[in-house]
Amino acid sequence: MRRSWGFLLTLLTLISLVEYYCYIAFRLSISTLNHTNKKWATIAYIIISIIGWGALFWLRYVSTHTFPKNVKALILAALFGFVVGKLLISVFMLVGDIYRFFQWVSKSARSAPVHLQAENITQETANTFPRSVFLSRMALIVGGLMFGGFVWGTTNRYRYHLKKMKLTIKDLPEALKGLRMVQISDIHSGSFDNKEAVAAGVKMIMEQKADLIVFTGDIVNDRADELKPYLEIFGQLNAPLGVYSTLGNHDYGDYVEWESDAAKIANLNTLKQYHSDMGWKLMMNEHIVLNKDGAEFALLGVENWSANPRFPRLGRLEQAYKGLEHKSIPLKILLSHDPSHWDAEVRKEYTDINLTLSGHTHGMQFGIDLPWFKWSPVQYAYHQWAGLYAENDQSLYVNRGYGFLGYQGRLGILPEITVIEFA
Numbered sequence: 001m002r003r004s005w006g007f008l009l010t011l012l013t014l015i016s017l018v019e020y021y022c023y024i025a026f027r028l029s030i031s032t033l034n035h036t037n038k039k040w041a042t043i044a045y046i047i048i049s050i051i052g053w054g055a056l057f058w059l060r061y062v063s064t065h066t067f068p069k070n071v072k073a074l075i076l077a078a079l080f081g082f083v084v085g086k087l088l089i090s091v092f093m094l095v096g097d098i099y100r101f102f103q104w105v106s107k108s109a110r111s112a113p114v115h116l117q118a119e120n121i122t123q124e125t126a127n128t129f130p131r132s133v134f135l136s137r138m139a140l141i142v143g144g145l146m147f148g149g150f151v152w153g154t155t156n157r158y159r160y161h162l163k164k165m166k167l168t169i170k171d172l173p174e175a176l177k178g179l180r181m182v183q184i185s186d187i188h189s190g191s192f193d194n195k196e197a198v199a200a201g202v203k204m205i206m207e208q209k210a211d212l213i214v215f216t217g218d219i220v221n222d223r224a225d226e227l228k229p230y231l232e233i234f235g236q237l238n239a240p241l242g243v244y245s246t247l248g249n250h251d252y253g254d255y256v257e258w259e260s261d262a263a264k265i266a267n268l269n270t271l272k273q274y275h276s277d278m279g280w281k282l283m284m285n286e287h288i289v290l291n292k293d294g295a296e297f298a299l300l301g302v303e304n305w306s307a308n309p310r311f312p313r314l315g316r317l318e319q320a321y322k323g324l325e326h327k328s329i330p331l332k333i334l335l336s337h338d339p340s341h342w343d344a345e346v347r348k349e350y351t352d353i354n355l356t357l358s359g360h361t362h363g364m365q366f367g368i369d370l371p372w373f374k375w376s377p378v379q380y381a382y383h384q385w386a387g388l389y390a391e392n393d394q395s396l397y398v399n400r401g402y403g404f405l406g407y408q409g410r411l412g413i414l415p416e417i418t419v420i421e422f423a
Helices: 002-029 035-058 069-110 118-128 133-156 195-206 224-234 261-277 317-321 340-349
Strands: 161-167 180-184 212-216 243-246 280-282 286-292 295-301 332-335 355-358 368-370 373-375 387-391 394-398 416-422
Touching: 002 035, 002 069, 002 133, 035 069, 069 133, 161 387, 195 224, 195 416, 212 332, 212 355, 224 261, 243 295, 243 332, 261 280, 286 317, 295 317, 317 340, 340 355, 340 394
Parallel strands: 161 416, 180 212, 212 243, 243 280, 295 332, 332 355, 355 394
Antiparallel strands: 180 416, 286 295, 368 373, 387 394
């Protein structure tokens, strides 16, 4: 109880500081308005802020599962935009205050020594270097754009983006050159509200004429039943060498309360059966040797394994690898949901695994994703978070996800279908 009160107090303190800076930015920005317009603008600002922060707390105590999915998407997008926008405004203003403080220090150092009481420093600094109206307005513009951006991002959640690449493997047999593979990840079927859009993505996958298709975990948010309406759609996926899948952290049902342990186990067993019903081979810490035009390659799949102890560590790579130790196989591909597995175990102990395929991060569904530059807040938690990474003769590809979770949209980081051709 004491811990929850401490968290609440910390949260309220943070919100108060953010709101203090946002209100200063707002008041400075409307300083040129007449008295009446100032009054009504201030009333509107206060009402919007109360609704925004109130809704944030309200969502902690209600279940959004009962909401119409399009309504839920707009509410969550607006709240994400509201919070991120407020944070950015406060950061702008805080940076401005830090700059003003150092200006005051510099001015004081150049002038004769002045002995000021601590309580007079802030006021003198404010009088000498007033807060910039321009900076305040820029902060509000950036915050407003962020709010609008998150709402607009809901229109991108089904805008599937093909990422095509050629991957050169050392000493790859001629028969395996041109091998074509499609990877998708993080479907999160419980978030979907548009079957036609999901089916259009499946059609895009099939148009790639891949030799095999792989899925790297998180097919649901929590419960197996979320997938049921989409079984027929994803069951359309097929390839000459098969469709293969593995489990992600959300597939185990760890983020909801079950009436019993037996119910949780039954849910996972149902999910496994759904993979089979769709014609997908679920890889549970195992491998399969495939053959293309007389040349063999190995596909390994493990359950979720993360370097972060908050997530399941059920993957057993040593078990999946067993039987490959003495085989001369020129190409080994690993399906492992969490990209932190690559640094923590794969590169250290299994140096002959040529390619690891992961997902999990979604690119945080928010960031900048350009050919020459990419950034997302998720990179501060995951060193490898989107795209291709290589070290010596090993590679990792992190798919940005097919679906969405939490924020019901995509801002800057689009849902991805990866097409890899080996060379």
